Amino acid sequence: xxxxxxxxxxxxxxxRIERVGKxxxxxxxxxxxxxxxxxxxxxxxxxxxxxxxxxxxxxFLANQLATLEKKDLRDIHLVMSCITLPAHIELFKKxxxxxxxxxxAGPQGGAVADxxxxxxxxxxxxxxxxxxxxxxxxxxxxxxxxxxxxxxxRKGNLFLAxxxxxxxxxxxPTAFSDGIVFAQVNEIVDKLPRIDIPADQVDLVVEAPxxxxxxxxxxxxPAAITDVQVLMAMVALRGIYEKYEVQSLNHGVGFNTAAIExxxxxxxxxxxxxxKICKYWMVNPLPTLIPAIESGWVESVxxxxxxxxxxxxxxxxxxxxxxxxxxxxxxxxxxxQLAGHxxxxxxxxxxLQIDINGNSSTVSKNRITGFGGAPNMGxxxxxxxxxxxxWLKAGAEANPGPGSPPGRKLVVQxxxxxxAGRVPTFVEELDASDPSIRKALHGVTPVMIYGxxxxxxxxxxxxxxxxxxxxxxxxxxAIRAVAGYTPVGLKxxxxxxxxxxxxxxxxxPEDVGVxxxxxxxxxxxxxxxxxxxRWSNGxxxxxxxxxxx
Amino acid sequence: MSGVLFHEQTAxxxxxxxxDAGSFVELLAPPERITSPYLAQLGIPVSFDDGxxxxxxxxxxxxxxxxxxxxxxxxxAVGEIHxxxxxxxxxxxxxxxxxxxxxxESGGVRLHEGSAGEIAIAETMRAxxxxxxLKVPTIAxxxxxxxAYGGIGILSTCCDHRIMTEHxxxxxxxxxxIEKWMGKKAYNSADRAxxxxxxxxxxxxxxxxxxxxxxDAPEAVRDALTKLIGKSKPVNLGSxxxxxxxxxxxxxxxxxxxxxxxxxxxMGVRNIEAASLASGxxxxxxxxxxx
Numbered sequence: 001x002x003x004x005x006x007x008x009x010x011x012x013x014x015x016r017i018e019r020v021g022k023x024x025x026x027x028x029x030x031x032x033x034x035x036x037x038x039x040x041x042x043x044x045x046x047x048x049x050x051x052x053x054x055x056x057x058x059x060f061l062a063n064q065l066a067t068l069e070k071k072d073l074r075d076i077h078l079v080m081s082c083i084t085l086p087a088h089i090e091l092f093k094k095x096x097x098x099x100x101x102x103x104x105a106g107p108q109g110g111a112v113a114d115x116x117x118x119x120x121x122x123x124x125x126x127x128x129x130x131x132x133x134x135x136x137x138x139x140x141x142x143x144x145x146x147x148x149x150x151x152x153x154r155k156g157n158l159f160l161a162x163x164x165x166x167x168x169x170x171x172x173p174t175a176f177s178d179g180i181v182f183a184q185v186n187e188i189v190d191k192l193p194r195i196d197i198p199a200d201q202v203d204l205v206v207e208a209p210x211x212x213x214x215x216x217x218x219x220x221x222p223a224a225i226t227d228v229q230v231l232m233a234m235v236a237l238r239g240i241y242e243k244y245e246v247q248s249l250n251h252g253v254g255f256n257t258a259a260i261e262x263x264x265x266x267x268x269x270x271x272x273x274x275x276k277i278c279k280y281w282m283v284n285p286l287p288t289l290i291p292a293i294e295s296g297w298v299e300s301v302x303x304x305x306x307x308x309x310x311x312x313x314x315x316x317x318x319x320x321x322x323x324x325x326x327x328x329x330x331x332x333x334x335x336x337q338l339a340g341h342x343x344x345x346x347x348x349x350x351x352l353q354i355d356i357n358g359n360s361s362t363v364s365k366n367r368i369t370g371f372g373g374a375p376n377m378g379x380x381x382x383x384x385x386x387x388x389x390x391w392l393k394a395g396a397e398a399n400p401g402p403g404s405p406p407g408r409k410l411v412v413q414x415x416x417x418x419x420a421g422r423v424p425t426f427v428e429e430l431d432a433s434d435p436s437i438r439k440a441l442h443g444v445t446p447v448m449i450y451g452x453x454x455x456x457x458x459x460x461x462x463x464x465x466x467x468x469x470x471x472x473x474x475x476x477x478a479i480r481a482v483a484g485y486t487p488v489g490l491k492x493x494x495x496x497x498x499x500x501x502x503x504x505x506x507x508x509p510e511d512v513g514v515x516x517x518x519x520x521x522x523x524x525x526x527x528x529x530x531x532x533x534r535w536s537n538g539x540x541x542x543x544x545x546x547x548x549x
Numbered sequence: 550m551s552g553v554l555f556h557e558q559t560a561x562x563x564x565x566x567x568x569d570a571g572s573f574v575e576l577l578a579p580p581e582r583i584t585s586p587y588l589a590q591l592g593i594p595v596s597f598d599d600g601x602x603x604x605x606x607x608x609x610x611x612x613x614x615x616x617x618x619x620x621x622x623x624x625x626a627v628g629e630i631h632x633x634x635x636x637x638x639x640x641x642x643x644x645x646x647x648x649x650x651x652x653x654e655s656g657g658v659r660l661h662e663g664s665a666g667e668i669a670i671a672e673t674m675r676a677x678x679x680x681x682x683l684k685v686p687t688i689a690x691x692x693x694x695x696x697a698y699g700g701i702g703i704l705s706t707c708c709d710h711r712i713m714t715e716h717x718x719x720x721x722x723x724x725x726x727i728e729k730w731m732g733k734k735a736y737n738s739a740d741r742a743x744x745x746x747x748x749x750x751x752x753x754x755x756x757x758x759x760x761x762x763x764x765d766a767p768e769a770v771r772d773a774l775t776k777l778i779g780k781s782k783p784v785n786l787g788s789x790x791x792x793x794x795x796x797x798x799x800x801x802x803x804x805x806x807x808x809x810x811x812x813x814x815x816m817g818v819r820n821i822e823a824a825s826l827a828s829g830x831x832x833x834x835x836x837x838x839x840x
Contacts, residue, residue, distance in 0.1 A: 521554075521557065522553045527554055527557070530826065533826060534826060538822070538826060544740070544741075544742065545739075545741070546741075547741060547742045548741035548742060548744070548745045548749075549715070549742060549745055549746070549749075549751075549825045549826070
């Protein structure tokens with residue numbers, strides 16, 4: 001039965017499409033008509049979704065949108081996971097946006113902070129990825145979604161190649177609520193390698209004059225890994241991976257975890273850990289994971305996105321990576337985040353700032369970045385019911401009460417005590433708790449990972465097992481104990497540290513069997529990008545900025 | 550695929566890895582605190598070795614004079630003290646008839662003390678040619694990312710032999726300088742592949758500017774040194790004319806191309822991709838040099 005309201009919504013869509021009229025031939029439009037078409041299909045008050053995460057961008061459509069003026073486009077409620085492009089900022093500067101709900105603003109973090117100061121950034125909330133995708137189905141359903149795909153066929157079916165990422169999470173709620181899905185594609189072909197989005201969920205298609213922007217985000221050059229990071233990696237491997245027998249995991253993007261990946265085939269092998277740890281991964285196709293894969297450590301890898309240069313390698317290793325019938329790599333951001341939430345033993349990542357209670361953030365007054373997906377994985381999923389060894393062991397340590405789950409996900413923060421430029425990582429209070437930021441965010445401090453969710457902090461000083469702490473004071477003492485020579489660390493009391501160490505809550509490298517003098521880059525499976533290419537048997541094609549041969 | 554990499558070692562680690570155990574005796578060592586008077590005047594931190602370690606050692610039982618530049622200190626650039634140590638070492642080599650090895654890591658003359666540096670380079674070149682006239686072997690090892698540029702690039706080519714790795718670069722003007730004068734279109738210094746394919750060890754080996762191309766490992770450098778340590782190359786009118794002809798030929802063959810792969814192909818590399826990934830002797834095996 002068709003209710004009056006759904007009829008209205010459907011009629012409204014029909015009217016919008018009708019307004020496009022002869023500007024389109026069927027679903028297909030030419031690039032020069034795009035600004036006018038956008039003007040005709042978007043109405044004031046619309047929830048407008050722009051695709052663009054930290055990797056792929058519907059940049060052509062965003063750039064065309066930014067050529068419009070406030071008279072063409074106003075009162076827009078913008079929803080998007082990442083504010084990444086100058087064009088996105090332009091929409092705010094032109095005063096078109098009445099509200100924005102987003103996740104992350106990495107490269108535009110400075111510009112967003114400026115907009116906030118100028119009161120031109122009417123933010124609803126900063127979300128985590130899955131939180132925002134979930135709201136697309138509840139109260140933030142897009143009326144119009146501008147998306148990106150590498151290829152379309154002549155019916156409007158879309159092929160998403162390695163970078164499926166968040167496209168399905170945008171298209172489904174839009175298409176099934178009579179919204180308009182407008183795709184930019186790199187090329188239109190007769191036959192697609194595979195169909196990732198069916199044509200009947202796509203309303204308009206433009207062949208963009210330039211290929212969509214794709215950021216190489218997960219490539220870490222082994223040459224930039226330091227001896228200190230190797231030390232931390234060794235400590236983490238012994239004190240956490242080995243101790244809990246971590247089988248399924250997510251690695252954040254960073255040199256610390258890249259060091260761990262490159263130690264598996266060398267140091268890890270020497271410790272006899274192959275087959276015992278690191279078998280199942282929810283992680284993008286990290287080039288630094290190649291040596292571990294080639295050495296037989298890895299059973300499977302599911303990813304939220306692709307990585308530039310890993311196309312041939314992932315296709316060749318379809319025994320490890322998820323691939324389509326066409327043989328090429330497949331990713332899915334929403335499903336990957338879901339997997340990272342419920343199905344892994346451990347999340348390990350880095351942060352810019354950690355406060356005395358273990359809360360972390362990357363936000364400051366001059367750089368408002370946001371969250372992305374880390375908090376979806378770096379949290380305790382209390383909806384989890386299935387046990388694993390690591391989950392139960394971490395849970396037992398945390399001394400569960402009568403009303404709490406028996407297990408815990410390991411949530412590990414791995415940081416050096418100082419960031420570049422001798423900026424301390426550990427602080428008494430986060431920059432993110434600045435009143436002006438809290439005011440812009442309706443009273444919420446943008447915390448990346450809450451201290452209550454963190455089980456361990458690893459620094460070059462050692463490991464603090466926060467989950468095993470029995471009080472807030474004890475947790476603070478444990479954090480000070482591994483905070484080194486930062487102001488937070490210098491406040492530690494010797495006797496407290498010794499007591500925590502005696503109880504195994506604080507562990508120095510030697511307590512987990514690591515000799516700091518042994519920590520050297522020479523332990524890495526390879527020390528440069530070229531070595532990764534060699535490990536891949538020439539199948540990895542690193543982006544040109546990493547190539548010096 | 551792992552181990553200690555020569556290009557990641559410090560100057561003193563390199564010496565320790567190349568010299569027979571315990572044989573290195575440093576001259577004008579840091580405790581003597583002979584530092585640059587100019588940097589001090591400019592309020593710039595000084596280094597107790599002024600960015601170069603010199604001394605004598607044994608390699609495979611054979612006495613050598615040995616210098617290693619310290620890239621971490623002002624890019625290994627040559628100032629007055631640095632230059633005087635270098636000149637003195639090669640003069641001592643000539644006087645004592647002992648082979649002299651320079652582990653290069655320098656962008657050239659230190660701008661803060663340019664005149665002193667330029668003079669030191671000229672004096673060291675003279676000392677090198679004194680060595681060569683006496684058939685005392687001189688060897689430059691160019692195996693770091695900083696490479697050998699400016700005056701040190703010239704000085705390196707004055708030595709009897711050059712040992713390089715794929716990390717090493719050899720030239721006069723650095724990539725950024727070339728880009729500044731010739732424009733980004735002519736030479737993009739951010740294109741790392743282009744930079745290494747024009748001035749890197751592999752290309753220099755193909756063109757005959759490097760005598761040996763070795764793996765980026767201290768043992769490999771040591772092996773190559775052992776082989777060359779007793780060999781000197783004559784330098785006379787005939788050798789200079791022959792070299793000049795060689796360079797003219799090179800200009801004629803490759804002067805018009807802006808694609809380094811054309812040079813590689815011209816010098817006998819068939820499979821560019823495989824050669825790009827290969828290192829040291831494996832690369833040499835893939836190329837029929839100087840065809």
